[in-house]
Amino acid sequence: MDRSRRNFCLGAGAAGIGAATLATMPAEAAQARQGGDAARRWAMVVDVRKCVGCQACTVACIMENDVPENSFRTIVSTYEVTEQGKTGTYMLPRLCNHCEDAPCIPVCPTGATHQRQDGIVVVDNTVCVGCAYCVQACPYDARFINHDTQTADKCTFCVHRIDAGLLPACVETCVGGARVFGDLNDPNSAVSKLNRETDPKVLKPEQGTQPRVFYIGLDPKFQGKVDGTPTLWRPAREKEHV
């Protein structure tokens, strides 16, 4: 067992100190947050150099969270990259970034989408009207309408597991040890250390969302909308893109 991935459990108790590089949340935002442990700030660091593109996380998430067919809370975007005559594969695990300044929250007309005090952005699907405004507002295409519940859905960092002291299913299952989860408020957590030591990057920083999913080894070409050729995903796509 990779101890660093378990770190957040072991580090319980040591809290309250924010990572130096991270902006703290505005007071009014903090007040609006409900539930969760205010002493913590859950985050993930994804080391893309370690990702082997096996999609075990994708499958684990689907099983854990009963994600309907054709929908994904997390997926490993996979790209074939040709540079100077050499071809390689680039993997980028994507999920909700549990942004510090999440644009999906203010647009929600019912308050169904909200942020817990531990930073996890959740949807109360008993309140959500399925207006999909949040789906539009998320700059990462992290959200979708779940057709079983007809409400907005997305990665929750496996909040039910976190609250039970477990790791998110994707982290637990990651073969390459590419996904590290933990508490940013704990300076000794693996995520805090990686943050200090490796200067990880986030997706679309220019959006000002302050993601709390960080990437080590993030190629700038994949930081925003990828400029590339899509290939067949749905059969209907065949006729497009000559």
Place this chain on the structure above:
Amino acid sequence: MENQIVEVINVTREVAWLPWAVQYFFLIGLSVGGVLLSLPGYAFARDEWRKLGRVALLVALTCGLAAPVALLSDLHQPGRFWHFYVVFRPTSWMWWGSIFIPFYVTGLLVYAWACFREELQEQGRVDSRLAALYRLAALGGGRNDGLIRATGLVVLAGAALVALYTGVEVAVVRARPLWHTPFLPVQFLMTALAGTTGLVLLLNRFAAGNDRTVEVQANRLLAGALGAVMVVGGVWLAAGLFGIERTHAEALDSVANSEAWRVTAIWAVAATVLPFVIAVAKPAGTGLLTGLIAVHSAWMFRWTVFIGGQTVPKTGAGFYEYALPAGPEGLLGIVGTAGLWLFLLLVITAFLPTPPQSAPRPVRAAPAADRAVAAE
């Protein structure tokens, strides 16, 4: 050396604002436009605008009543619509919309009633089995310009709020560069006005006595609206082309390499320039053609913004595929809303047939007397 990225695995996010939303934004825009065009003739009692105003009022009413149905259907949990009304969410423009829409629609109903009261009264004087019903609907009165103006100003405020929120709601979505432009609310309003005028031309032809002066008047208005559409569109394009502002450049960039988007752009320009030229060159006798193109172009604009906009991935490569589903999530939604609109039009025009236009109306004296009373 050639660098190349091929996306091998990624997710396709489906369109989450459905064609219902296109219908909503189209209908509510036309309704707002209808209110605006009806104001000179009714609220400001300008006789030369009265006939056109009546047709515009039909547009405002039919579209304004059908629109909320389309909006409700766009919710994936329509039965929970009341959730909007048990919270205070001022940061959400959609929440504001849930306040503005009932205000606007109620205002519209009262305003339309005030405008049509004169006709209701006249119908009440006709010897028919429904006369009593008309008299009841007229609430024992006739034309009252003061009331029309007061309700007109209220509905104008509602229309302004609706125009504001529908535009800003979409424009604030920073995640979509194509939407995130201050020009969008203006474009929505201008294309809505063009669409309204187009529908006025069509209704004038088919549901309101085919009046030549109304046609010419509406074609002139249409030319104005289309001119404005072209100016705003041109400024948006310039902001993107010359990189004056980053979001606009990004927006243009995100679609510039797509054949489908190029065709759409050419189509949009043609559907704006063509009716503009016709309306300017020959405003009489062309209403059917210009009207049809204008209505279609206002709808296409919204289709392109909403459905087209959502096919641009925020992180993935290329475009998401969109095929119009046949069921309620797609075609049925479009046809259903159109059917509802037609039904409303038939009911309203059956209940309030176009007053005979040749020669002064036989009962003209009575409302005039009422007006005198009201003016006192």
